[in-house]
Amino acid sequence: MIGLIHYLLLATILFGIGVYGVFAKRNAVAILMSVELMLNAVNINFVAINKFVQTGNAIGQLFAIFVIVVAAAEVAVGLALIISIYRLRKSVNLNDFNLMKW
Amino acid sequence: MSFTINDLAFVLTAGLTVGAALGVVFSRNIVHSALFLILAFLGVAGIFMELGAGFLGLVQILVYAGAISVLIIFAIMLVMNVEAGHTNLPNSSRGIHLGGALVALLLTISLGAAIWRSELSAFPGPQPVSDTVGALAELMLGRYVVAFEVAAILLLLAVVGAIILARGVEEE
Numbered sequence: 570m571i572g573l574i575h576y577l578l579l580a581t582i583l584f585g586i587g588v589y590g591v592f593a594k595r596n597a598v599a600i601l602m603s604v605e606l607m608l609n610a611v612n613i614n615f616v617a618i619n620k621f622v623q624t625g626n627a628i629g630q631l632f633a634i635f636v637i638v639v640a641a642a643e644v645a646v647g648l649a650l651i652i653s654i655y656r657l658r659k660s661v662n663l664n665d666f667n668l669m670k671w
Numbered sequence: 672m673s674f675t676i677n678d679l680a681f682v683l684t685a686g687l688t689v690g691a692a693l694g695v696v697f698s699r700n701i702v703h704s705a706l707f708l709i710l711a712f713l714g715v716a717g718i719f720m721e722l723g724a725g726f727l728g729l730v731q732i733l734v735y736a737g738a739i740s741v742l743i744i745f746a747i748m749l750v751m752n753v754e755a756g757h758t759n760l761p762n763s764s765r766g767i768h769l770g771g772a773l774v775a776l777l778l779t780i781s782l783g784a785a786i787w788r789s790e791l792s793a794f795p796g797p798q799p800v801s802d803t804v805g806a807l808a809e810l811m812l813g814r815y816v817v818a819f820e821v822a823a824i825l826l827l828l829a830v831v832g833a834i835i836l837a838r839g840v841e842e843e
Contacts, residue, residue: 585779590696592771627806642829648746649836
């Protein structure tokens with residue numbers, strides 16, 4: 570009874586929650602966490618389509634692993650940036666970061 | 672077409688994942704957000720296991736629920752300078768907040784409707800997958816070996832870059 574559609578709908582809902590978090594939050598760490606939610610939704614899509622459409626190989630799962638690798642790198646660099654700018658500005662509120670605006 | 676135990680497991684894990692994700696974005700304390708995020712990662716790992724991707728589920732638990740959440744919680748502890756209940760407030764500009772909610776809602780509804788009305792349910796049911804790890808190893812070190820090496824270099828560069836960025840430069 571549970572088919573491909575249900576997994577895709579779950580991924581859509583997770584992605585929408587992530588989009589809302591990226592727009593509506595002002596803490597930089599919260600925005601990184603919302604991006605992680607969106608990447609997880611994409612991974613669910615990869616694995617579900619691999620299972621239901623492209624049966625017989627594991628390419629979808631392989632790409633999900635690559636997405637996890639890129640997400641890990643992104644989180645490491647993003648958090649380092651946040652710590653670095655916190656040292657300069659004593660804030661993680663994105664509205665305070667207008668160094669490159671004039 | 673009856674409601675089997677697998678369907679029940681899917682409904683429970685999907686509900687857990689979506690509820691935890693809502694907790695991440697609506698919580699006003701960022702430590703609570705981070706803990707909800709761990710719960711959401713574990714729910715996604717459960718979804719992977721239901722999809723027959725046990726190895727990926729384990730990778731998800733190890734990398735996301737283990738490493739990335741520890742990294743995020745460390746960063747939160749390093750940059751928290753206000754009262755805990757006000758660390759994760761919504762954007763002060765009401766227009767951006769409501770606009771973001773509207774964009775997210777419209778995106779979810781349109782994508783969901785497109786999926787719901789599509790012919791995707793016509794695909795045959797799942798076939799038993801045997802030896803996923805073996806198949807992954809064949810692909811990763813065979814046809815996609817270049818991507819594998821590039822991913823390794825990317826991780827190395829990201830770690831070195833993160834160290835350089837977080838350490839900062841000494842003032843002359």
